[in-house]
Amino acid sequence: MSHYTYISFDKLRAPPIGFTTGVLRTTLFGVIFSILYIGIGSILPLVIFHFLINYVAKLGDFKAEN
Numbered sequence: 001m002s003h004y005t006y007i008s009f010d011k012l013r014a015p016p017i018g019f020t021t022g023v024l025r026t027t028l029f030g031v032i033f034s035i036l037y038i039g040i041g042s043i044l045p046l047v048i049f050h051f052l053i054n055y056v057a058k059l060g061d062f063k064a065e066n
Contacts, residue, residue: 033046040046 033050036049037043037046
């Protein structure tokens with residue numbers, strides 16, 4: 001059995017912001033990404049933008065833990 005199959009579900013949970021707020025936030029980002037994709041015509045900048053959003057969010061989690 002590979003040691004890469006272990007998943008900690010506590011790390012996968014989003015902070016408790018409420019169902020409606022989470023859906024609205026996700027919808028807003030989806031609309032923004034769609035508009036950017038139509039305007040730019042390439043998905044690669046959006047992949048990088050998504051990575052940066054996740055990276056900054058993780059930095060916030062790291063600062064909150066310390």
